Each structure stands twice: as C-alpha cells, then as structure tokens.
Amino acid sequence: MTSFPDDLEQALQALCARRGIDRETAIRSILREWMRTHGFLDGGDEGEDVPSEPRKPDPEVVQYPSYFEGSGSL
Template structure:
C-alpha cells in the first residue's frame, strides 16, 4: 500500500485550501497537515510548546497579572 493510500481525505473545498497552503509554503501535503494541526493545537492550548506563559490571543483581564 502506498503512502498516499493512507492519506486522510477531506471535502473538496478543504483539499483545495490545503493544496494552496502547501503550495504557498513549498511543502508536501502531509507536512502541511502536520503544521496546521500543530499550530491549531498550540493556539487552542491542547499542546504545549515548552515555552511558559499564555499566548497573546488568550490573554484577557482575568489572567492579567
């Protein structure tokens, strides 16, 4: 089974956006998916980068020390 056979398939509009994203960065589709997912998980607080602190987009009056 080839590597492309294991690829997750998305709706055509998402596939087109993913292709545009990968092309604009000159990376492979699989790398684009990894990068997008990692960035989203970091921004949503599900994955920690190893850096301390709260991302700027998550700062608000309740967590301003």
C-alpha cells in the same frame, strides 16, 4: 491517505504550493498550530518542520475579536 471535502483539499493544496511543502507536512503544521493555540500543546518549536510566516493574531483567542470584523485585520 485521508481525503477531505473539496474546499479543504483546495485550501490544503494552496497552502502546500505557497509554502513549498508536501501535504503531510502541511497537515502536521495545521494540527500543531491549532493544538498550540487552543492549549492542547505547549509552545515552542519542537518538531516544527515548516517554514514559518509572520502570523496574524487569531481572532478566536484575542481579547477583542470584534476588531477583526470587516477586513479581517486590526
């Protein structure tokens, strides 16, 4: 098993608890989402095995990221 710095491990545990998934599924979901939003993976839900939640726009890929400053939302 790969271990991460404490802050990432805590965040990963929180994600697993919130979504009711195991660690491996959470890591796979995170990688899939990152690769999809950064253009390394085509869209679609093939292989997606994580219950989805409504997604907020990613400030790294939106046209006007300055709207996210402060409260973190539009």
